[in-house]
Amino acid sequence: MxxxxxxxxxxxxxxxxxxxxxxxxxxxxxxxxxxxxxxxxxxxxxxxxxxxxxxxxxxxxxxxxxxxxxxxxxxxxxxxxxxxxxxxxxxxxxxxxxxxxxxHVPKFRVATRPTLASKRRRLEGKSIRSGIKRLRSNPADNQ
The missing domain is CATH 3.30.160.20 (Double Stranded RNA Binding Domain)
Structure with missing residues (x-):
């Protein structure tokens, strides 16, 4: 055999x-x-x-x-x-x-929600980044 x-x-x-x-x-x-x-x-x-x-x-x-x-x-x-x-x-x-x-058995993904603190950190990071980009623009646009 x-x-x-x-x-x-x-x-x-x-x-x-x-x-x-x-x-x-x-x-x-x-x-x-x-x-x-x-x-x-x-x-x-x-x-x-x-x-x-x-x-x-x-x-x-x-x-x-x-x-x-x-x-x-x-x-x-x-x-x-x-x-x-x-x-x-x-x-x-x-x-x-x-x-x-x-x-290979795919792993079952459990959907989770982001915590309130992680949402705040993400939004703070976005506002910091937008402030940096605003400072790079023309001075006339900042008013």
Missing amino acids: AELIPITRSISIDPSEIEETFVRSAGRGGQNVNKVSSAVQLRFDLKNSPSLPEAMKRRVATLAGKRLTKSGVIVISANSHRDQPMNRADALDKLVALLVAGA
Whole structure:
């Protein structure tokens, strides 16, 4: 069995959940530019993945944006290298980075009100600043 791909300490995905297809890459390649399929399209079925909790799936779906298909599959393309193994590693790194970002639970922000003292300090600072700017203007305007 292949080794699990770690996402967080408690979450990891099975490599069998990832499907890779190789296509011809547009761009650099020298003599092999039209002969070798070095670009990688990585597909990960987010919707049906048993490895990820539902809350994380929702966060990853919003982070994936256009890379997520209507059927819930993430499609990641990598073609920046001439070498197929380097493109495979690059695509896998992109997927892991996306899943790690989705694993982060955003902190709940509690709305607070500024204190009366902080409001006074802010207004005093504004009046001091406006006085400085008034002194910089023309003397005729100060009357």
